[in-house]
Amino acid sequence: MKLKNISLLATLALTATGLGAADKPVLDAKMKAAVDKMIAVSFPAGENQDLSRLKQDETIQTCNIYRDNVPEKLAAEITARETKSIKYPADGKLMGDWKKGQKYYTMGFAYRIGTVEPDDPKKDRGGNCYACHAAEPKEVAYGTIGPGLTGYGKLRGAGDDIVKYTYEKIYNSQAFTACSQMPRLGHNGILTPEKIADITAFLVSPESPVNK
Amino acid sequence: MKHLKTGRATLALAALLALPGVGGAQEMVNAEAYRAALQDKFANPGTMVGDRGETLFKTPRGPKNASLEKCDFGLGAGKLAGAYAQLPRYFKDSGKVEDLESRLVTCMIKLQGFSHDEVTRKVFGDQTKNESNTDIEAIAMYVASQSDGMPINPPLKHAKEKEALKMGEALFYTRHGPMDFSCKTCHGEDGKRIRLQELGNYASNRKNAQDTMKTWPTYRVSHGMVRTLQSRMWDCNWQMRLPDLAYGSPASVALISYLSQQAKGVALDLPGMKR
Numbered sequence: 001m002k003l004k005n006i007s008l009l010a011t012l013a014l015t016a017t018g019l020g021a022a023d024k025p026v027l028d029a030k031m032k033a034a035v036d037k038m039i040a041v042s043f044p045a046g047e048n049q050d051l052s053r054l055k056q057d058e059t060i061q062t063c064n065i066y067r068d069n070v071p072e073k074l075a076a077e078i079t080a081r082e083t084k085s086i087k088y089p090a091d092g093k094l095m096g097d098w099k100k101g102q103k104y105y106t107m108g109f110a111y112r113i114g115t116v117e118p119d120d121p122k123k124d125r126g127g128n129c130y131a132c133h134a135a136e137p138k139e140v141a142y143g144t145i146g147p148g149l150t151g152y153g154k155l156r157g158a159g160d161d162i163v164k165y166t167y168e169k170i171y172n173s174q175a176f177t178a179c180s181q182m183p184r185l186g187h188n189g190i191l192t193p194e195k196i197a198d199i200t201a202f203l204v205s206p207e208s209p210v211n212k
Numbered sequence: 213m214k215h216l217k218t219g220r221a222t223l224a225l226a227a228l229l230a231l232p233g234v235g236g237a238q239e240m241v242n243a244e245a246y247r248a249a250l251q252d253k254f255a256n257p258g259t260m261v262g263d264r265g266e267t268l269f270k271t272p273r274g275p276k277n278a279s280l281e282k283c284d285f286g287l288g289a290g291k292l293a294g295a296y297a298q299l300p301r302y303f304k305d306s307g308k309v310e311d312l313e314s315r316l317v318t319c320m321i322k323l324q325g326f327s328h329d330e331v332t333r334k335v336f337g338d339q340t341k342n343e344s345n346t347d348i349e350a351i352a353m354y355v356a357s358q359s360d361g362m363p364i365n366p367p368l369k370h371a372k373e374k375e376a377l378k379m380g381e382a383l384f385y386t387r388h389g390p391m392d393f394s395c396k397t398c399h400g401e402d403g404k405r406i407r408l409q410e411l412g413n414y415a416s417n418r419k420n421a422q423d424t425m426k427t428w429p430t431y432r433v434s435h436g437m438v439r440t441l442q443s444r445m446w447d448c449n450w451q452m453r454l455p456d457l458a459y460g461s462p463a464s465v466a467l468i469s470y471l472s473q474q475a476k477g478v479a480l481d482l483p484g485m486k487r
Contacts, residue, residue, distance in 0.1 A: 027382065031378075031382060034382075035382045038462050039383070039386070041462060042464065043457060043458065046456075049455035049456060053454055054389070055388075056388050060388065064386055064394075067385050111390070113455060114456035116450065117338070117340065117450065131406050132406070141407045142405075143404070143406040143409075144404050145398065145404050145411075181397055183391040190390060
């Protein structure tokens with residue numbers, strides 16, 4: 001039940017700031033076709049070039065057409081579609097190991113391709129969460145693009161609803177906020193469900209240094 | 213005297229670089245001192261890369277055994293003073309809007325007889341392998357430096373110049389790749405950071421765009437070599453986990469057109485020096 005409240009609050013917050021207000025498309029069909037064509041010719045095929053990464057799914061295409069300021073009806077379609085995409089760990093446990101989560105929250109550099117400076121494709125990857133979000137108080141090298149998450153579990157508790165919300169938000173941020181700036185880490189295959197459960201524990205667990 | 217100054221500034225720089233991680237207000241003060249130390253042009257190794265570029269520029273090379281001295285960067289063949297400050301621009305001979313580096317590619321093919329593949333096969337020196345800057349990086353540094361002190365002012369008259377600006381802006385806001393990022397994700401708001409690195413807001417903060425654009429090409433201290441705008445465009449896309457953005461591609465030129473217009477009016481301060 002509390003989970004519903006969170007979604008409702010998010011919707012209200014969006015409406016209050018005007019972000020959810022219906023807006024006109026920024027990209028018309030002609031301009032969108034021109035941008036697509038420019039991208040297609042500017043990223044040529046070749047060794048270690050995974051061109052499938054350039055493909056925009058329906059959600060991100062909609063975000064691009066409206067420059068993230070999507071009308072309410074389309075926003076509802078996006079959150080519904082993205083919610084459906086969420087997958088869970090095989091064992092059903094959304095609260096993993098916070099110590100592993102600490103590692104995956106921190107780890108950044110991997111998954112880069114091309115021929116100039118590619119990463120080893122076998123390199124284990126994390127979420128690079130510190131790039132945008134503060135977490136442990138002792139870590140000063142945090143970014144500020146996203147909200148700080150220090151004391152995340154201390155503020156919210158470690159109830160099932162919070163655990164589920166946290167897991168799902170990391171798996172697919174757009175299940176809650178259409179065109180959220182946060183990567184859809186599970187949906188896009190950056191993180192496995194197990195790693196997301198570990199990061200969830202790092203944020204929520206009372207034992208985690210995030211909450212000390 | 214020059215040497216003495218260079219030595220002192222380099223020592224100061226080394227001392228700053230050796231500082232352990234610090235936080236809060238002290239961190240900001242040190243960042244400012246660090247930037248001040250980078251202002252000393254005599255201590256900027258980018259100058260030497262530009263000197264090498266000058267030699268390469270004036271030396272007959274390629275199948276046609278020609279130098280680049282007849283290359284027209286928009287102000288007439290061989291006229292370099294102020295040319296970089298007015299790029300990207302439309303060129304009748306290629307029928308395209310070109311930035312400095314795509315223009316160099318055109319001239320190396322047309323004047324010197326190189327193939328496109330020969331020119332673009334290896335454009336960036338690899339700092340992870342301790343390489344030197346490539347020839348085209350050095351030449352770009354040389355040509356750009358001839359606009360030091362001149363305001364960024366690319367023309368916006370030709371329909372294709374207007375189109376490049378429009379396309380560059382559209383691309384700046386286009387989200388794609390496995391991270392769902394666009395340029396705007398990191399560069400759309402004032403005062404943001406990625407990890408400890410401050411991010412410029414190039415969408416709506418003219419001063420941020422100017423402070424950044426006036427010092428490209430730049431000597432990157434962390435790379436130990438000169439980096440150009442084409443390299444920076446490739447680098448951001450690489451960090452976004454996208455395939456390689458092709459050197460001189462329409463998307464790269466469109467982005468540089470957009471960023472140059474955002475930064476219009478500021479005097480270039482070259483060679484730049486950055487972290």
